Amino acid sequence: MTTVDLAPADSLAIADAGLVAAHGGRLVRETLRGGPAADLLARAHRVHVVAVGKAAVEMGTAVRSAAGPAFRSGVAVPVAPAGPVAGFTVVHGDHPVPGPNSVRAGRTVEEYLSARRFDERDLVVLAVSGGGSALVSRPSSPMELEDLRLLTAALLRTGIDVTRINELRKAVSGIHAGALLPLAGRAQLLGLVLSDNVQQGARAVASGLSYPGSVDFARAAEVLTEAAPFLSAPVVARIRTALTQRAATTSGTPAILNLEIGSPRTALDAALAAARAQGHRAFGFGDTVQGEAREVARRIGAAARRIAERTPGPVCLVGAGEVTVSVRGPGRGGRCQELAWAMLPELAGIPDASFTALATDGQDFLPGVMGARVTGESLGLAAGLGLDWRALLDRNDTHTALSAIGACLPGRPTGTNVCDIYALSWGDGAVPR
Structure with missing residues (x-):
């Protein structure tokens, strides 16, 4: 399985701060x-x-x-x-x-x-x-x-x-x-x-x-x-x-x-605070994120591009809620995994992009996985392994795809359940000393 290294100031740490607070x-x-x-x-x-x-x-x-x-x-x-x-x-x-x-x-x-x-x-x-x-x-x-x-x-x-x-x-x-x-x-x-x-x-x-x-x-x-x-x-x-x-x-x-x-707001506020503490310019897109996962991915990507046009990095965009997945294919996955996989084209070209979708209860539908973290390089990595992004999304087989690129997050007991938390960070990732 391919693994992806975490950056020092990363969307995963920011999302995890929200989970701990809740x-x-x-x-x-x-x-x-x-x-x-x-x-x-x-x-x-x-x-x-x-x-x-x-x-x-x-x-x-x-x-x-x-x-x-x-x-x-x-x-x-x-x-x-x-x-x-x-x-x-x-x-x-x-x-x-x-x-x-x-x-x-x-x-x-x-x-x-x-x-x-x-x-x-x-x-x-x-x-x-x-x-x-x-x-x-x-x-x-x-x-x-x-x-x-x-x-x-x-x-x-x-x-x-x-x-x-x-x-x-x-x-x-x-x-x-x-x-x-x-x-x-x-x-x-x-x-x-x-x-x-x-x-x-x-x-x-x-x-x-x-x-x-x-x-x-x-x-x-x-x-x-x-x-x-x-x-x-x-x-x-x-x-x-x-x-x-x-x-x-x-x-x-x-x-x-x-x-x-x-509530989801508890996790959102803590994640925003963590992002700011890491030196990011932090923006929230609300604690009532809903909608089909692939549609939400497009909205997050559009928001990130608007912010990037006027705001120098490092930047973090954080939200909380619960997306939906209309299952049409025979694959395996979960809400957060589907959203993370759908984000791959949105991240391409964003410097040092990192996106985390995390189920705060520790399980993203499938036992042993709580979500996924992907980067701006994930789409190219998937293509290099012969993975067809669109076909896997249409098959709802996002767990197979994300596992192949080492992007799944291991599930664990969390002691909470306040929906899901989403964090997108980009920029140079530097933390002020």
């Missing part, structure tokens, strides 16, 4: 040091934790530490199996398509809350991060798990963005959109939400797990209409019935204080 445990600790969340924690005699999502263990253990002697117990539902965590029952769910482990995890959370007689001296903290839409599951009747699996797979195939996918999934769930909250009885409720949603923010994370009344049933019905061609008529009928029944039975739930502790 660590779920760090943000929980900061939130619980002061303000209304700290006040709730200080008044509680007993603290219980339900942590669900890709940063579940990191966020849950941070609450445990902040609560001190008041901490009693918790349940954590991460993506991957985890070892023992002191004070917690840990049960992993399935992701991105809910499965038997998701149902087991959902049942564990419900039983954990139902088995305790909470009163006003109890505080139940819901530590929520992305991934919770699939990790815990209880399909509403008459749906079954297989119906939900088929629905999720169909939605992913359509290229519908994740916010709209979750609008339907939470509308047919007996757990999401605040449906869990009544099980906490008279306890005080605190939601600490690490947001990975670029459209609706914290209330859409994990399908609104800690947000009662967060379902738009009309929008959910529209999404079902789009997914229907990919499903059998009996499955569509059961989903439609579950949607109608859930809409008719939605009722009031206990009050909860929900706080967004971090």
